[in-house]
Amino acid sequence: EAEVAQSPRYKITEKSQAVAFWCDPISGHATLYWYRQILGQGPELLVQFQDESVVDDSQLPKDRFSAERLKGVDSTLKIQPAELGDSAMYLCASTPVGVTGEQYFGPGTRLTVT
Amino acid sequence: SQQGEEDPQALSIQEGENATMNCSYKTSINNLQWYRQNSGRGLVHLILIRSNEREKHSGRLRVTLDTSKKSSSLLITASRAADTASYFCATPAGANSKLTFGKGITLSVRP
Numbered sequence: 001e002a003e004v005a006q007s008p009r010y011k012i013t014e015k016s017q018a019v020a021f022w023c024d025p026i027s028g029h030a031t032l033y034w035y036r037q038i039l040g041q042g043p044e045l046l047v048q049f050q051d052e053s054v055v056d057d058s059q060l061p062k063d064r065f066s067a068e069r070l071k072g073v074d075s076t077l078k079i080q081p082a083e084l085g086d087s088a089m090y091l092c093a094s095t096p097v098g099v100t101g102e103q104y105f106g107p108g109t110r111l112t113v114t
Numbered sequence: 115s116q117q118g119e120e121d122p123q124a125l126s127i128q129e130g131e132n133a134t135m136n137c138s139y140k141t142s143i144n145n146l147q148w149y150r151q152n153s154g155r156g157l158v159h160l161i162l163i164r165s166n167e168r169e170k171h172s173g174r175l176r177v178t179l180d181t182s183k184k185s186s187s188l189l190i191t192a193s194r195a196a197d198t199a200s201y202f203c204a205t206p207a208g209a210n211s212k213l214t215f216g217k218g219i220t221l222s223v224r225p
Contacts, residue, residue, distance in 0.1 A: 004156075033213075042118075042202050042215030043157065056212055091156055102147065103213060105156035 002026045004106035006092050012112045018080035021109045025074070025094030031055075033103065034067055034077050035091040043091055049075065082113045118146075118203040118216035126222040133190040135219045137203030138183075144206060146179055146186050147213070151200045160188075160201075195225045 005024040013019045025032050030051050035043035046065065048056040051072040060067065064083070069075040079086055089110050093103040121136045139146070145164045149157040163170045163179045163186065170177045176189040190197055200218040207214050 006156075040217070042204075042217050045212050045214070048212060089154075093157075102159040102162055103157075105149075105158070107156045108154075110154065 004092055004094055004104055006090075006106035006109055008109055009107060010110045010112075012114065013082050015084055015113050016081040018078065019082050019111065020076055020078045021090050021092075021111075023075045023077070023092030023106060025092070026096070026104055029094035029096045029104070030072070031095045032069060032075050033093040033095075034075070035093065037089040037091055037108075039088070046077070079111075082111075084113050087111055087113045118205055118214065120201070120203055120216040120219045122219060123217070124220045124222070126224065127193055129193060129195055129223055129225050131193055133193050133197070133221055133223070135188045135190075135201055135221070137186045137188070137216060139186075139203070139205050140184065141207055143181075146177075147204045148175075148177060148186075148188050149202045149204060149215075151202065151218070153199070157202065190221075193221075193223045195223050197221060198223045 007022050032049040034046045036046050037043040046060045047067045049069045052069050065079055067077045089108045091108045092106045095101050095103045118137050118139045127133050145162050147162045148160040150160055151157045161172050161175055161177050163177050174191045179186045200220050202215045202218045204213045204215045
């Protein structure tokens, strides 16, 4: 069964360092989402792509976060510089049928900033 | 801001018992979804109910939707230890109908 792939699964970094996460959605899924999930909370959308275009990045802290999906397939989320408050689970999801349908999630990347 | 609010925040039951979880939301929706998250893992979609549906079943899951009360409930029957997880309701909201999640319910099923 096709799955959303994410790497790395775990990342420990020091504050002020740069960190990057990678996501490969299910083949053929045009819409890709990056979420941040703080421990004990629900996921919060950071950025949404439709193919290679950003549809919604209203909650993305653009002074330090960037996201790209250059060829409309896989995607990278970068944080530079990382802050202690960025410690969280970063989840990638994709969907073939638009934003109102079921979303398929990857296993996530657990980021710890020390 | 979060659209959905789940209740209770935590639930502990014995294996074999039924678990009922509730979700309230604020604005009009065209569907409501329930997801499960095992500890340290990604979310798994459980069931989607559309605004014109009142009840939906999937295996041991039963979901109801009351649009007049802006609320939904998820019932897991004959619970198993493997059902131990966090459960989230989610609704599309906003101009792009982005999916917004509640804070989740932590379900513990004791063997």
